[in-house]
Amino acid sequence: MMFAQGSISTMTITITAFERSPDGGKGLARDTRVRWALEEAGQLYEVRLVSFRAMKEAAHLALHPFGQIPTYQEGDLALFETGAIVLHIATHHAGLLPDDANARARAIAWMFAALNTVEPPIVEFGMARIFERDKSWYEERQAMLEQRVHTRLGEFSSRLGRADWLDDAFSAGDLLMVTVLRRLDGAGVLEQYPNLSAYVARGEARPAYKRAFDAQLAVFTGKPPTS
Ligand code: GTB
Helix, strand or coil: CEECCCCCCCCCEEEEEECCCCCCCCCCCCHHHHHHHHHHCCCCEEEEEECHHHHCCHHHHCCCCCCCCCEEEECCEEEECHHHHHHHHHHHCCCCCCCCHHHHHHHHHHHHHHHHHHHHHHHHHHHHHHHCCCCCCHHHHHHHHHHHHHHHHHHHHHHHCCCCCCCCCCCHHHHHHHHHHHCCCCCCCHHHCHHHHHHHHHHHCCHHHHHHHHHHHHHHHCCCCCC
């Protein structure tokens, strides 16, 4: 598959994604944030779909030591970890990081905050909902994990306040934060923070996000993206 927007890198960018994402095309797997960053940056990219089995085989492990998706290849460069991939895209193309040095540093701090401070409790909470439901201690642990998510969301909600984005303009920090918050889809948690729900909706309304979402959904529908 190949998706085209805006200016073109001289080298082909290839990312990997699930051949069949367990989310059924809801855009919750982490290739969506890389697709979104590439769309914001106006870069063409190709997608190589990998099965769960292939992800653990030598060829893929050479690209990703933990046998996961997404990976990113561009010429001689092979990257894994979505934070590093989005930062690479944001560093080399306009649109995802401000020019002002301090604003740029703040945006990068928010990228780390999204992945290092906000994402872990959200992922832990979500994983328990999927894999631990049959455990005798599920309810008790789940209440604790949900409380940890609320702690972070409450703090983040206070900081975001009425602002549209984390700083003056949309940045890679917002991109990662929105994708992290989207992992709460269906949990009935984010809705308790109207400013955060609106923040996620603002991210999802961006044309670049829509193109990224449609492209990952097309893996399921088998139909080419419409936007
Ligand atoms: N820290 C790494 C990064 O940011 O790149 C984490 C990468 C990662 O967790 N990749 C997952 C993976 O490859 C896919 S995104 N898992 C397979 C494995 O570890 O064997 C996580 C994910 C998977 C599925 C859903 N879903 O179905 O809703 C959501 C998110």
